[in-house]
Amino acid sequence: MAELKLKQIKKTYDEGPTVIHGVDLDIRDGEFMVFVGPSGCGKSTMMRMIAGLEDISAGEVWIGDTLANDVPPAKRGVAMVFQSYALYPHMTVRENMAFGLKLAGKSKKDIDDAVNRASDILQIGHLLERKPKALSGGQRQRVAIGRAIVRKPDVFLFDEPLSNLDAALRVQMRIELTRLHQDLGSTMIYVTHDQVEAMTMGDRIAVFNAGRIEQVGTPLALYQHPANLFVAGFLGSPKMNFLPVSASIFGQNTSLQLPGGELLSLPGARAEGELTLGIRAEHLRFADHGVPVTVELVEHLGDVQIVYARAAGQSEPLAIKLASDNPAPASGSRAWLAIDTAQCHLFGPDGQAIRYSQH
């Protein structure tokens, strides 16, 4: 078990671009930290630097009390689970799991004990003598996790481990990984581009974008108080609706002029100028008056329905989430939207959130 500190980590490829621009992050002992972000944002590179598979161009990685920059991967006390599982195809499941321990010179009995214990935890005891090609995707994933467990690492690294599984299995493994984290209590870092995995599994989430961390926090904190436009747009499905507004201060309130000319009063906020209003799909509802829109499409998801409606002059339609028993307006019809002003987000021209006390 160990805490992990990243200090001003940078990654530059030889004569190439800088892909990580000075990342600072403290990961607590026993924490489940999720790195999330679009592809190419540097989250996997960051993890590979923690694992020791990539050189660190600048900055320090501390694992526990050790500066790990120049420590070889095997000595860092980390174990990694790869997206491709990376099982050695010529070895049986048992040999795959035992490989690291064997290299470390552990006794046969220790190795057997460790492998048996891990296979019990993951319920793969009956697969131990099989080769990876005789396993299903889900079973391979378990073996890959088992290979990490037997090494009793201080830090587990998961690099998009579920993205090769089908949807049902992914949900199941998600739950199992969360349970595994509770049972082992180890520090875990989990890289994913899937925001559902990030929201459901992480104690905290670090949102990566273009080689920087945009925001770190608990899933709910990030969802409810995104620090900037990127985080606001990245987390949540359907994504947050954005509207350009011009703001002016009236007494204690800020008055926002919507693109169609409608006025909206935000109590408690004090901001002026050309801003962006963010509002989640569940905080919009249809009403008798408000923002006029044309309904374009209704998606029924069973428990909820998502209505896409376009306000005049807007390129992107707004998404509105309704309970499935709520009557939704028909496609093509005109309707009015009411905005829940207690749930609005304001972003300045630089994309940063403008905080105000919401009542």
Added chain:
Amino acid sequence: MEKTLTLPRAATAKKINMNKLANRTLHYLVLTLLAVITVYPFWWTLVTALSTSGDVFTYPPRMWPENPGLDNFIEVFKTIDVIAFYKNSIIISVLTVAGTLIVCSMAAYPLARMQFPGRNIVFGAILATMILPSEVNFLVNFITVSKLGMGDTYTGVVLPGLAGAVGIFLMKQAFEAVPNDLVDAARVDGATEWQIFWHIMLPLARPALAALTILTLVAAWNQYIWPSIVMASPDKFPLSVGVLYLSGAFSFKIRVVAAGAVLTVLPILMVFLFTQRYFLRGFDGAVK
């Protein structure tokens, strides 16, 4: 309406089938012709060795042996020490195969998997040697081998041929096909570069190793000029060289020489027949 639609369609289908048939027939014709051209000299040698009477050089050439019998083969065993020559051939071949596998795989690994300046130049230089016929090297190799005191030794025969461009190329391709994640996983598991090579890379390159084994074995078994240059003592000759003794200074028994040639080729042919599927599989990954 339907009829006018279906009729032309059926006609086209038929036409496509005819085309396919013609195409396939042509393929088979060409391949059969090639096979005949390739196999015929061997067949002629076998027929000559098995015949015990009649002229050797008749036109048109004989397709079946006349008075078939093993007399010529018995004569070979009487004239030369076939068993001793077999033993020499086996020693040279085994040493060559083992050496080639070790040298080529170890040369190919850094070329495939490590970043170092000049890597492509080194590989290019190795490939460039493929352009030259091996005879070009005979002189310099002979001088080197003699100076090293390896004249008239098995090592002298084996050593110069171990680092072959084909072998290095084949192994490089095989190592490059191993997914990066496996290497990373092994590294996280604590494997050193050597352990990655030994425990991960070599087992996964087994098809290529098998292909290289057979390729090298055939070449080593059949080589004739180089061993006859290096070896001075006849008791160290491989069979391919020893067979030459069958054509004595004064007599020249074509049938006996043919029988000797058959005895030389037979073992390697057997090995090849039983292992060719590994051979082809090895090339699958490397050449496709």
